[in-house]
Amino acid sequence: MPTNILMPALSPTMEKGNLAKWLKKEGDQIKSGDIIAEIETDKATMEVEAVDEGVLAKIVVPEGTADVPVNDVIAVIAGEGEDAKAVGAAGATPPAKKADEKPKAEAPKQEEKATPAPAASTNGSGQAAPQAAAPQPQQQTNGAGRVFASPLARRMAKEGGLDLAAIQGSGPHGRIVERDVKAAIEGGTAKKAQPGAPAAQPGAPAPKLAPAGMSDEIVKKMFEPGSFDEVPHDGMRKTIARRLTEAKQTIPHFYLTVDCDIDALLKLREQVNASAQKDKDGKPAFKVSVNDMVIKALALALTRTPGSNVTFTENAMLHHKHADISVAVAIPGGLITPVIRKADMLTLSGIANAMKDFAKRAKDRKLKPEEYQGGTSAVSNLGMFGIKDFVAVINPPQSSIIAVGMGEKRAIVKNGEIVVGNVMSVTISCDHRAMDGAKGAELIAAFKQLIENPMAMLV
């Protein structure tokens, strides 16, 4: 029996991924456990391991293909004694669509809404996102976004690598028909889809990155032709656009700003770093940054302010037992938010070392989904860019995020006198569904208290 290799679900929320690279070629012998391909998901590149043994008979989805739905056949393995060529030529029969398959029991709500990552469940078990997660149902798209096209038009657009959504339909009720696709191919009017990207599936076209707004064509017409370069979105940009649009539209944000006196914190930081043991090259075992201390302070503030370390769901409030702090890391081409799990339990040096590792792997896009999904609150720090204060967008399933500005010398009033002190402005964004103004104030006050009395973080 030839075996189909399916697009794996590398995380519970993964709906599709980009087939970045094939590490085996047709005809190669495959052993169980071999790394056969690299899949690029929302924010990371993952390796696909072979489960079955045999000969790689056919690569169905070529490398460089974007947005391959989970459970689509990507390759076929011929078993022992089977003619790989014949198997390859016959192709694979796609598995029956598991439309009737129930979503995973532990997180039915999230899956139904196809919104936040079910951080609670992954987190609660302390396990990484299970490899063998139940197949994710295809994203249910409502009728509004459906592109009507004849089957032949769909197939021709797919073969021609055209994006159906960019083609004007001339058939009944604006349906896209063969002649429209032909005209688009001849006239070059339709934009190229992502290299090899599958055309919109019947009834389930690619979800729009932003739900409203003008069409690409209309936007482009507002600029002089040739006055801009068009860079197609990569997976990360699409994810950022989709998730933050969703966040800003579904989460009622409110904002609270405090100024923190960080003289004591800076002093403590020096002491802590000076205490670090040095190895034989003179390199210290750790180097704690202000940001690491901010993470720790936020984690402690969350666990010490009942009702603030929460996630809002449709029917219940999830009260988290530990504070998982998601930290925004700018990387070339985007942004990723590795999560410091149980930051309330970690030492400053532990946080510092974890962040160092995350930052390096984030830049290489080597973070695993379970390393950047979930979190109960977040830190976004733009101080190094000289930003005084700003507000940040909450990243679900978190219910708050603090925006940390630059630490700077300011004239402050201390004991009735104007003195020069180091001050840092911090603004917290809160999900009003999860907590009210007083609760947010309590949380940010606890944070400020810890920042200004940093010794409390050490005990």
Add this chain to the structure above:
Amino acid sequence: MATPYDILIIGGGPGGYVAAIRAAQLGFKTAVVEREHLGGICLNWGCIPTKALLRTAEIYHYAEHAKDYGLKLEGKITYDPAAVVKRSRAVSGQLNGGVGFLMKKNKIDVIWGEATITKAGEVSVGKPKKQPVQPQHPAPKGTLGEGTYQAKHIIIATGARPRVLPGIEPDGKLIWTYFEAMVPPEFPKSLIVMGSGAIGIEFASFYRTMGCEVTVVELLPQILPVEDAEIAALARKRFEKQGIKIFTGTKVTKVEKGGNDVTCTLDDGKGKTSTLKAERVISAVGVVGNTENLGLEKLGVKIDRGMIAIDEVGRTNVPGIYAIGDVAGPPMLAHKAEHEGTICVEGIKGLHPHAMDKLMIPGCTYCQPQVASVGLTEAKAKEQGLQLKIGRFPFIGNGKAIALGEPDGLVKTIFDAKTGKLLGAHMVGAEVTELIQGFVIAMNLETTEAELINSVFPHPTLSEMMHESVLDAYGRVIHT
């Protein structure tokens, strides 16, 4: 003078009367000028009365084979030619009256007479110059008469008539056209049919079933020349088995008339000539458009090889003058005329109809066995340089066909290997004229093989062969 019409249509055949009804639906003040018979050739001397005759032949055939089905019919089954013809005329008459009713119902004026376009926007209707073919159905009541009529838009839908070969002019007695062949006082014992298109083959099939010695002479190398060669070859085999003699690649060079017979001289194209004697000859060598006496030359309406030249929505080169149906070119089929009429009127209304794709017009021949097709033949598809996937399914593999006692026939489907587009479907066998529309819809919806394969066909039906043929094209056939 009466108020001008929005749309005046010359000719009340299937193209003209359907265009008139569509025009009335769209709110146009509409008139149809007809000189002879509402419903045109189709209802009066073509599609419909021949189907009535062929139905007689079919039942006669079954009656003669009653014992194959376990039935006993005592005595000899005979027929009365006059009664057979009478039934055919009654069927025609009923529908002819029906068209008159539809005109009234839609408040369409019927103007009785022959029209000439005197200038753009004006039509003069006078006495017909052409003698009506007999027997005539009674003229409808309440029609308008001769005179001058104004209309913003004039649609020419005058149809076609049998082509006449020089030296072999039909005389209505020994050399027939379809007119005489449809109302013979008695059935000839022997018959030569010149031409093996739909008309020729249907008459050949009818008369052969009724017991006549029939010879078909076709100039081209294949009978049913527009059909797929494989289908035509299968049909030919069946016809020959029934006793029809067929000469292809052969020309009738001379027809000598005797007292009650004719002698045809045949040239096989390789220098060999022979003679053939029969009681009657049917000339079925095609039709030509009725472009004469309409005033077209004076108006400067462009005519190309005997057909009025039109654009995709039926406009001629002269503003305000349109043409549809047979007079505007092939395929000369009633359903093509109807559709062109609709497109033309909707174009006038400004509804931006889409040009008809002539490749999606099905063709049906109601001989025994029936032939039906749509789209490209295998040869035509190959000419276009397309890579093909071809499926075939024989009637012998279909349960319903066996139960019907109709095990002969084939359903053939042709796909573009690259896109899965259904390029053509060709069938020969029982009831295929009723099956072909499934593929017509599929083509119009631009289905690929996938949707056809995924469709559930009811069991047991002949239509399952359509499914199997598609499966066969993709190497998945079940029942062969």
